[in-house]
Amino acid sequence: METAIEASGLVKSFGRTRALDGLDLTVRAGEVHGFLGPNGAGKSTTIRVLLGLLRASAGTVRLLEGDPWRDAVALHRRLAYVPGDVNLWPNLTGGEAIDLFGSLRGGLDKRRRSALLERFRLDPTKKARTYSKGNRQKVAVVAAFASDVDLYILDEPTSGLDPLMEAVFQDCVREVTKEGRTVLLSSHIFSEVEALCDRVSIIREGRTVESGTLAELRHLTRTAVTVETVEPVTGLADLPGVHDLDQQGTRVTFDVDTADLDGVLRHLTRFRVRSLASAPPSLEELFMRHYGDRPEDAR
Amino acid sequence: MNAFTGTARLTRLALRRDRVQLPIWILGTTVMLSVTISSVKSQFPTEAERVRILGAAVDSPALLMLRTAPTGVGLGAMTTFQAITFLAVLAGFMSTLAVVRHTRQNEETGRAEMIGATVVGRHAALTAAMVVTAVANVVLAVLLALVLIGAGEPAAGSFAFGASVGAAGLAFAAVAAVAPS
Ligand SMILES: Nc1ncnc2c1ncn2[C@@H]1O[C@H](COP(=O)(O)OP(=O)(O)O)[C@@H](O)[C@H]1O
Numbered sequence A: 001m002e003t004a005i006e007a008s009g010l011v012k013s014f015g016r017t018r019a020l021d022g023l024d025l026t027v028r029a030g031e032v033h034g035f036l037g038p039n040g041a042g043k044s045t046t047i048r049v050l051l052g053l054l055r056a057s058a059g060t061v062r063l064l065e066g067d068p069w070r071d072a073v074a075l076h077r078r079l080a081y082v083p084g085d086v087n088l089w090p091n092l093t094g095g096e097a098i099d100l101f102g103s104l105r106g107g108l109d110k111r112r113r114s115a116l117l118e119r120f121r122l123d124p125t126k127k128a129r130t131y132s133k134g135n136r137q138k139v140a141v142v143a144a145f146a147s148d149v150d151l152y153i154l155d156e157p158t159s160g161l162d163p164l165m166e167a168v169f170q171d172c173v174r175e176v177t178k179e180g181r182t183v184l185l186s187s188h189i190f191s192e193v194e195a196l197c198d199r200v201s202i203i204r205e206g207r208t209v210e211s212g213t214l215a216e217l218r219h220l221t222r223t224a225v226t227v228e229t230v231e232p233v234t235g236l237a238d239l240p241g242v243h244d245l246d247q248q249g250t251r252v253t254f255d256v257d258t259a260d261l262d263g264v265l266r267h268l269t270r271f272r273v274r275s276l277a278s279a280p281p282s283l284e285e286l287f288m289r290h291y292g293d294r295p296e297d298a299r
Numbered sequence B: 001m002n003a004f005t006g007t008a009r010l011t012r013l014a015l016r017r018d019r020v021q022l023p024i025w026i027l028g029t030t031v032m033l034s035v036t037i038s039s040v041k042s043q044f045p046t047e048a049e050r051v052r053i054l055g056a057a058v059d060s061p062a063l064l065m066l067r068t069a070p071t072g073v074g075l076g077a078m079t080t081f082q083a084i085t086f087l088a089v090l091a092g093f094m095s096t097l098a099v100v101r102h103t104r105q106n107e108e109t110g111r112a113e114m115i116g117a118t119v120v121g122r123h124a125a126l127t128a129a130m131v132v133t134a135v136a137n138v139v140l141a142v143l144l145a146l147v148l149i150g151a152g153e154p155a156a157g158s159f160a161f162g163a164s165v166g167a168a169g170l171a172f173a174a175v176a177a178v179a180p181s
């Protein structure tokens, strides 16, 4: 199996809202695939289609070489799902909820379960009604990672987790991918995606706008450069890919399309570089270029 | 039977969640019946009083609409006239709430989605809700019959009484199951 998930041209409408509008998504087996987009972009809807909870009105979708709608029961033995807003049964304890999801999924690894409880510092004897949002997320995360499955589908799983627990979560993702399992991670936390993901798909209004490895996507971004030279730089504005040039004597700051970085650096060395600082392009900047806004506002 | 995979597990979950609520409903409804029996005995101890009160009732179509037609002046007939529609409505409430608790409430909170992503068939959740509600109505029917038998009524009629209340509960459950949210 080379591809874990292959969706193309997915369309899903709710009344007059077109939640998915020709969405494409390819997740290779064994990778961590980041699924990025502002709120309302269609991430959760896509995931519901992948889980066989919704049926797309058009398009094709294969998951673990099966049809998510027709083969739902068989496929669900091989995947674990964590939603972004976990709701539990108030009069069940966290441990009972974990065991319930485990048994509904066909069993879970007892040793892994207790190790995960320890790492996430979750008290499984408390009733779910006493849990905070973060603790409810932990219940679903522990239940998922304690399951022996091929594919993890995680829809903004770390909402409400503090930074320490976020780090534990990232370790868990790395561990399961070391064992060759596949992860689809929908997220709006750029640092999380940059830390974990091999490849990323960015969606907007139900369509995929970018897809590729982080390196490929970075190629589409701009790097911010500040350089001091011995002789004043000339001719920089005429080079391709240079933007927002600001020159003060021998000190120049500008943004450069990462794809044109090499040519610009060659040009600069002619003026004898004394110091150079560059801010690496972040996923966040790429995202902002697509949405023309800060992601917080876009959400 | 792919569509029903996981029904047993979800039924156990529903029973577990309802381990306080359903017994309270069932016992409460049963107690209502005992209370009615003793009040018939104490308020209308003689046949003359029973004939008088039934006569007044028969003259009021509004009252008859809310109850069944009276069938006699024995303890069983009087109790049935006084209580059966009321108990049927209680069974209906119990059943409607139980079905909603195990279907729509899960959908609204997103729990249905987490369950739906596990190894369960598409009909499992509704089937589990109906099984639990049916069990509750059967238990209720038997307890009601036992109360009537305990009051000296014939077994056949007592079970018919219990069964009709349980059947009313099931009818409400069926409506709740198919009603759009
Ligand atoms: N069940 C639904 N009924 C109506 N509209 C919906 C439903 N689910 C999602 N939508 C709409 O579809 C769009 C995509 O939503 P969603 O997939 O939840 O986005 P995301 O997870 O990326 O935030 C939004 O406009 C949302 O309002």
Ligand SMILES: [Mg+2]
Pocket (backbone or CB within 6 Å): A040, A043, A044, A045, A084, A155
């Ligand atoms: Mg979402």
